[in-house]
Amino acid sequence: MxxxxxxxxxxxxxxxxxxxxxxxxxxxxxxxxxxxxxxxxxxxxxxxxxxxxxxxxxxxxxxxxxxxxxxxxxxxxxxxxxxxxxxxxxxxxxxxxxxxxxxxxxxxxxxxxxxxxxxxxxxxxxxxxxxxxxxxxxxxxxxxxxxxxxxxxxxxxxxxxxxxxxxxxxxxxxxxxxxxxxxxxxxxxxxxxxxxxxxxxxxxxxxxxxxxxxxxxxxxxxxxxxxxxxxxxxxxxxxxxxxxxxxxxxxxxxxxxxxxxxxxxxxxxxxxxxxxxxxxxxxxxxxxxxxxxxxxxxxxxxxxxNGDEKDSRWVKSIAVKQKIPVMTLLLGRRGQQPETLQKVFTVFNELELGCELLASTKESLVMAVETSNSIHGEDILNELSVKLAEMCRSVLLSHSAIITLVGCQSSQALWHLLQIDAELPDQWLLLSHTSSDQHLSFLVSDDDALDILKLLHGHLIQ
Ligand SMILES: Nc1ncnc2c1ncn2[C@@H]1O[C@H](COP(=O)(O)OP(=O)(O)O)[C@@H](O)[C@H]1O
Ligand SMILES: N[C@@H](CC(=O)OP(=O)(O)O)C(=O)O
Incomplete structure (x- = not known):
């Protein structure tokens, strides 16, 4: 050897x-x-x-x-x-x-x-x-x-x-x-x-x-x-x-x-x-x-x-994903029940689309649709809306942006956000933090994304 x-x-x-x-x-x-x-x-x-x-x-x-x-x-x-x-x-x-x-x-x-x-x-x-x-x-x-x-x-x-x-x-x-x-x-x-x-x-x-x-x-x-x-x-x-x-x-x-x-x-x-x-x-x-x-x-x-890094108390970077197709499903009181969720995921599966559950409340689900590995053209999103509408009170398709704060614990990131002395837009949905807890995401309107990015970058990046 x-x-x-x-x-x-x-x-x-x-x-x-x-x-x-x-x-x-x-x-x-x-x-x-x-x-x-x-x-x-x-x-x-x-x-x-x-x-x-x-x-x-x-x-x-x-x-x-x-x-x-x-x-x-x-x-x-x-x-x-x-x-x-x-x-x-x-x-x-x-x-x-x-x-x-x-x-x-x-x-x-x-x-x-x-x-x-x-x-x-x-x-x-x-x-x-x-x-x-x-x-x-x-x-x-x-x-x-x-x-x-x-x-x-x-x-x-x-x-x-x-x-x-x-x-x-x-x-x-x-x-x-x-x-x-x-x-x-x-x-x-x-x-x-x-x-x-x-x-x-x-x-x-x-x-x-x-x-x-x-x-x-x-x-x-x-x-x-x-x-x-x-x-x-x-x-x-x-x-x-x-x-x-x-x-x-x-x-x-x-x-x-x-x-x-x-x-x-x-x-x-x-x-x-x-x-x-x-x-x-x-x-x-x-x-x-x-x-x-x-x-x-x-x-x-x-x-x-390369290598490892010590935990940081500061947000190190901010990522933006724009023009993400997002479905908001109003499901009524049965929203979080397993049968309803199963039906929703079956529709995605049948159309061979990927999806990511972004947020859920008792009555609604917010899901990002992943189309890049789909063999269908853009009109597949309309077909998806129609199919989902058969089981929901209403379905809203929007093109949104996901803004993610990367590099410090989500609790620290939230604390930093609270210190910002400026108005954040109305449309602002807290999404998730990863299991590594170095990551905090928000869903915002695509039109506001770059203004929000500028605001957050100015305040949070040291
Ligand atoms: N945090 C970031 N730092 C640097 N570039 C970024 C960042 N986020 C997104 N980008 C984008 O990534 C682009 C380069 O990736 P890409 O277009 O896939 O290049 P390539 O064709 O070389 O693979 C840059 O032009 C930049 O707009
Ligand atoms: N050409 C492929 C693979 C790739 O990675 O390209 P690039 O290195 O230009 O991002 C694509 O566009 O998806």
């Missing part, structure tokens, strides 16, 4: 859609990879689809089910071919993927209904296309003695069926449990300087393509880091770290230089989308530090996530 200090030193670099979508981005990526090679690391790159391509592929899947996909398909082909020419690469590199994308869309059209299996197959082309160009660009730009190898993530990661998961989850929100493979790490290190693979995609035991949930490339990067027992995992994105709140929503947001895994997890769970929460649970057991950095400003210091 090899000793730890004889093992190859891998660094994993994940580049999100916002980091791979222009020639300037790619010149920065070449520099970042070269710097790591110069420091003696082997480099594993995990690559997302180009910016917004996954959303457009999701749309393509919906349109294909109605045989109305030709225009968007042509647009997507054109977009990728233009990217190839921007990077001065042969667009013929893309032909096999573009042909199979067309075949998949045709398959959906012939089937006439979108299934989660077909959706996964089709949406995966975003990462397959972009990473093919990424690997060719690195091979072309890195010095000639450096070997770059493109790898198919579906051969590396096989999903495991989770207890109670439904078919949609198995194809669209799949879970893998990679463990360190020292032999593979050595084999790759002997053969290549850089390996490059796709984020977001994996396969199941039947060899079919599955997805790891929207924004799942961070999760893939953590899988690669665990597989290689990497020295560090760097998430390269369009902001220079994790901030006290989304810097694109509030300019006063401050960068957090160093935070614990636990706090970063709470922030990610609460909606700080710069990092996917599932990414941390994979790297934590191996103590792999995670750094978040800005691809557009590579020299700027980022946020380092």
């Amino acid at each position: 090899t000793q730890d200090n004889q093992r190859p030193s891998w660094v994993v670099l994940k580049f999100g859609g916002s980091s791979v979508s222009s020639l300037d981005d790619w010149n920065n990526i070449v520099q970042i990879v070269s710097d790591n090679l110069q420091q003696g690391f082997r480099v594993a790159v995990v690559h997302s689809a180009f910016k917004n391509v996954t959303n457009r592929l999701e749309q393509l899947a919906q349109l294909a089910a109605k045989s109305e996909h030709q225009e968007l398909l042509a647009e997507l082909k054109d977009y990728h071919q233009t990217m190839a020419s921007q990077l001065q690469l042969e667009s013929s590199l893309l032909t096999p993927w573009l042909d199979s994308l067309e075949t998949s869309a045709k398959k959906v059209a012939e089937h006439g209904v979108l299934t989660s299996k077909l959706r996964a197959e089709l949406v995966a082309y975003g990462e397959l296309l972009s990473s093919t160009l990424g690997a060719a660009f690195l091979e072309q730009q890195l010095s000639s003695d450096k070997k770059t190898q493109w790898l198919d993530a579906r051969k590396l990661f096989v999903s495991e069926v989770e207890v109670n998961s439904n078919v949609n989850d198995q194809y669209l929100n799949a879970v893998c449990h990679p463990r360190p493979d020292h032999e593979l790490s050595q084999q790759w290190a002997d053969s290549y300087d850089v390996v490059l693979t796709q984020g977001f995609i994996a396969s199941n035991e039947a060899g079919e393509t599955v997805l790891l949930g929207r924004e799942g490339s961070d999760t893939s990067a953590s899988y690669v880091a665990a597989l290689l027992e990497a020295k560090k995992l760097e998430i390269w994105t369009d902001v220079a770290g994790m901030f006290t709140t989304d810097p694109n929503k509030l300019s006063e947001a401050k960068k957090l230089e160093q935070i614990s895994y636990a706090q970063a997890f709470e922030m990610a769970e609460a909606g700080a989308k710069v990092l996917h929460p599932r990414c941390l649970s994979t790297v934590m057991p191996y103590h792999i530090p995670v750094e978040i950095k800005n691809t557009h400003q590579p020299l700027e210091a980022g946020t380092l996530i």
Whole structure:
């Protein structure tokens, strides 16, 4: 068995859609990879689809089910071919993927209904296309003695069926449990300087393509880091770290230089989308530090996530999730009875929608609807309202925001809130705090969300 200090030193670099979508981005990526090679690391790159391509592929899947996909398909082909020419690469590199994308869309059209299996197959082309160009660009730009190898993530990661998961989850929100493979790490290190693979995609035991949930490339990067027992995992994105709140929503947001895994997890769970929460649970057991950095400003210091942290008395950050579909069900006196709850959850189940119970009173239930792993379009929310209305006095569908205070005990957070000498809006519903008690959430109207964020950030963040 090899000793730890004889093992190859891998660094994993994940580049999100916002980091791979222009020639300037790619010149920065070449520099970042070269710097790591110069420091003696082997480099594993995990690559997302180009910016917004996954959303457009999701749309393509919906349109294909109605045989109305030709225009968007042509647009997507054109977009990728233009990217190839921007990077001065042969667009013929893309032909096999573009042909199979067309075949998949045709398959959906012939089937006439979108299934989660077909959706996964089709949406995966975003990462397959972009990473093919990424690997060719690195091979072309890195010095000639450096070997770059493109790898198919579906051969590396096989999903495991989770207890109670439904078919949609198995194809669209799949879970893998990679463990360190020292032999593979050595084999790759002997053969290549850089390996490059796709984020977001994996396969199941039947060899079919599955997805790891929207924004799942961070999760893939953590899988690669665990597989290689990497020295560090760097998430390269369009902001220079994790901030006290989304810097694109509030300019006063401050960068957090160093935070614990636990706090970063709470922030990610609460909606700080710069990092996917599932990414941390994979790297934590191996103590792999995670750094978040800005691809557009590579020299700027980022946020380092590692280790533990002492309890804090102050709110450290505030996360906002906006445009969450929320159903408020007025159920009358039988509201909290098991039969009523069972009927409500059965409707969600039948429509294959996820839900989170946000609050309940004796007579009402407030539930957030999770649509990202649904195979249906937006009109599924209306269908849900109609079905729920059959068992309720009334159903209200709103698009709301969830604001979460992260980093101190909920009792402390409430105490801090009481000190705020300003008017809070009328529409303000206390939701929950997590079992770790480092997390306090409120449901507010989407229109008020950014004003409330500004107010709370000004008062609560030290
Ligand atoms: N607390 C936070 N700190 C930093 N960024 C945040 C935070 N909360 C939300 N974000 C958002 O996360 C975005 C980066 O995530 P994402 O768009 O998924 O990037 P990528 O395409 O690189 O995966 C930032 O542009 C920022 O708007
Ligand atoms: N492309 C996928 C996976 C992903 O993580 O993308 P990004 O790294 O750009 O957030 C998505 O949009 O969901």
